[in-house]
Amino acid sequence: MTTATQNLENDHVQILRLIEVMERITKSADPNVEHLELIVRIIREFADGLHHAKEEQLLFPLMVKKGFSNESGPVAVMLHDHAEGRNFVKGMAENISLYKQGEASALKAIYNNTLGYADLLKNHIHKENNVLFRMADKAFTSAEQESLLLDFTKVELSRENQQSKSDYIAMIDKLSGIYFR
Template identity: 35%
Template sequence: MKTDVTKVMVEEHQLILRMIALLESNTALMEEGKFRDWQFFLDGVDFIRHYADRFHHAKEEDVLFKALVKNGMPEQNSPVAAMLMAHDQGRAHVRAIEEAAQKALDGESGQLGVIAENARGYAALLRDHIDKEDNILYPLAEKVLPEEMRPAMVEAYARAEAAAPADFTERYRKLVEKYEARLAA
């Protein structure tokens, strides 16, 4: 039985997808004039930056992708290169959302379109990205990575998780649940 090196990533994607759904729903409501909670967008940026990027993407970039390259996948013009490029594109959308939401929070008008364009761009990018990882890259990794590499990968994931504050995942899960409850109300 091979050690599963992508299960934790798929599980983390579920919370990320819930935040993406909130981003999509609240952006649509914002465009209809029914949502003006700029703090939500800043909290979304915080979630994306810390949970999705520094916590989740860091495991992919520092552990899984490096293992794939070490095992023979090309670094350039490969699925790994495409995933890294998507991570960078996502970071650009997040910076734009943060700047516009902060300006809106400070009372500057005209930020709605910037927030909407980048929130929708990020959501579409990440949905596609997660779909490719869950259905193409991760199954490929499970197929090609030799068992002897896997325990060290699992240990590296555990080190990354141990480096995060004790309540890290729980805090971000609660943040998502809070906004889900508001949306449902």
């Protein structure tokens, strides 16, 4: 049976596949801008919108309820990483617009933000998989894991005007197929 933390680890697998594509794109002097825009969209709607929402609205509050601090320690570090990630994505999006308007020098800023995001998230996912989620597994009862997973599923299904999780995975599959033929 899947646990709530395994549900999040499965998302991590997809986010890491997207990061591989991101790193590959930065090797190009003339990138496909539509792909860059699609990446920003997948991060905003899937990695941040869906995955980080499950962590911030459900996992972390339950951990705090079980005695973890919100202001210092592992949960606070994770929240800080999420905020830093949003800044990198903002930097990507802003510079993609400039680049589309003909500002060639914006490409370097797109790539700096892309690689900044990639490094941050690889590190972040490593900390969650190896430290934070293992702490949660120890702290939660199996009933708590079960109800958390149920709540995750509700979040996954209740997102209005957004694609479903499998649609985002299909988008990542498509990009991965293009860059890792």
